[in-house]
Each structure stands twice: as C-alpha cells, then as structure tokens.
Amino acid sequence: MLVATLVSATGGSLVDAALIARLSREVASVTSSAVLESGVAADLFAEGAQPRKLEADLRIALGEAAIDLIVQPAATRRKALFLADMDSTMIGQECIDELAAYVGLKDLVSAITERAMRGEIAFEPALRERVALLKGVKLSVVDEIIRERITLTPGGRELVRTMRANGAYTALVSGGFTVFTGPISATIGFDEHRSNVLIAEDGILTGTVADPILGKQAKLDSLVELRSRFGLGPEQTMAVGDGANDLAMLGEAGLGIAFRAKPAVAAAAHARLEHADLTALLYAQGYKGEEIVRG
Known part of the structure; x- marks a missing residue:
C-alpha cells in the first residue's frame, strides 16, 4: 500500500x-x-x-x-535516522556568505555558493576558493552572525525534537563550518553535528579549511555509517537538503527530501517541499498534529 x-x-x-x-x-x-x-x-x-x-x-x-x-x-x-543539511535547509542563510559580508565580499561569495549548490562547479574547490576570501576575518564575528543574521527554518525544531522523542537519531551534516553547526545544532536539538573546520590563528581566519573537506561524499558516508551503527535498513532513514552536495545523501536515504531546492536536486529527490515548513516531514511519517513536540 x-x-x-x-x-x-x-x-x-x-x-x-x-x-x-x-x-x-x-x-x-x-x-x-x-x-x-x-x-x-x-x-x-x-x-x-x-x-x-x-x-x-x-x-x-x-x-x-x-x-x-x-x-x-x-x-x-516512520523513520529511525534523520540527517539534515544546515545552510538554506535547517536555517534560512548560507553561513559562509554571511561571513563574507564582513569583508564586503558577500556578492562575490554568494555567486560562487549558488553555482556550487546548483552543481555547476565542484564543491570542494569552490569551498576553498570562498574560504580564501575570508582571510583576516575575526572568528569572534561568528557569535554576532548567529545572533543577528541567522534564522531557523520554521518547523525544524519541532521536526528534530519530535523524532528524538520517539527514539530516532538525528544528525546535522553540513558542508559549512563547526563554529556554526555546533551552536545551531544545539539550539535545534540534534544528537550530533558534522561539518568543516575553519583554521584560525590568534582568533583570525587564515583563509584555509582543514582536510578532509566534508562534501557530497562525506554526507553520503555519514548516512551509511550511522545506518550501520544503529543496525538500520535503508528504508528506516530520511534526509533533507537543498544543494547538489546533498544529492548522494538524499538518494541513499529511504526518503530523500529536497527543501526549497535547486532544480536538479528537486528533480532527483524522492520528494520535494516547496510550500510547507519542515513539520511536513513529520506528517510524512504519519505523525498527527497533537503528537508534534512544539515550542
């Protein structure tokens, strides 16, 4: 059925x-x-x-x-494992673009981000190119960006907290940076987060990122690893994302959802969300309104 x-x-x-x-x-x-x-x-x-x-x-x-x-x-x-992208999925912004705003390069960096998310250029070199432009930015601006510029996607907290309340494991898996995924994952309520590490010296970004880069393959590998750790079948897993670097993860999940996604991603995913907020992924699992953990 x-x-x-x-x-x-x-x-x-x-x-x-x-x-x-x-x-x-x-x-x-x-x-x-x-x-x-x-x-x-x-x-x-x-x-x-x-x-x-x-x-x-x-x-x-x-x-x-x-x-x-x-x-x-x-x-x-009903799913037992949930993996989510962060930028433009669990939050409304691209964190690297917001960092670039501090050196007056948001338009340039945003253009590279858009091309990478559409799959027009490879993710890893695009990330290194954008990070290089951030050389000299104070790491301390991250707290200000999170406080003043980052907005959580509606329904995200309810999605994660309801799934966890019903025994599921949740992971934020991002091509972004740990300085953002750490506090954001804690605010939303994820079990864990995985992302890239920006290198800084004396609190100043060096314009480099630690190897290995967490990109398309690493997101897929995270899904497979967590699925194996918990002894789950593919059909027990769900993932959500918006960019080309999410495609492999979405394809491997039992239910891969494209959220306000780039055209190629929306076309390839199992399903897409264009209108509803992230609580739609609870209804998709059969949760009723009164079962959703709100607030």
Missing part, C-alpha cells in the same frame, strides 16, 4: 474535507484517507498503484494549489 501525504503551505488551511473528498473521487487508486491535522495535512492511501503514477495523478488533480505531496510505501514511513 502507498500513502500520499498532503501538506498545506505554511500558515494555510488548504487540505480540507472537500479537497480530500474530491481527490478520492478523481484518483481511482485512492481507497481511503485520514486527517493528520485539520486543514493542514492528510493521508490518502492507495492500492495497486505505482508511486510515480499516483504522484502524477494527484499533482494533476491538485493543479496550482500550494500543497506539498509526498508519496511512499505506507509500511516503512
């Missing part, structure tokens, strides 16, 4: 009884439904359908509605 989870755009109440009834009529393979949170999220269950066909049929029926759709096998929807 397949389950198709519908989630309304953040702040909306688009998944109402009328919509559920209409989709159940118009998509022949749908056999039953269940409300996860009134107006916000619901499940449609289907038998004898292929995932791609079910998704295509539902997207046609939904039209231009600001509703996200995640289709997967119902039996394995």
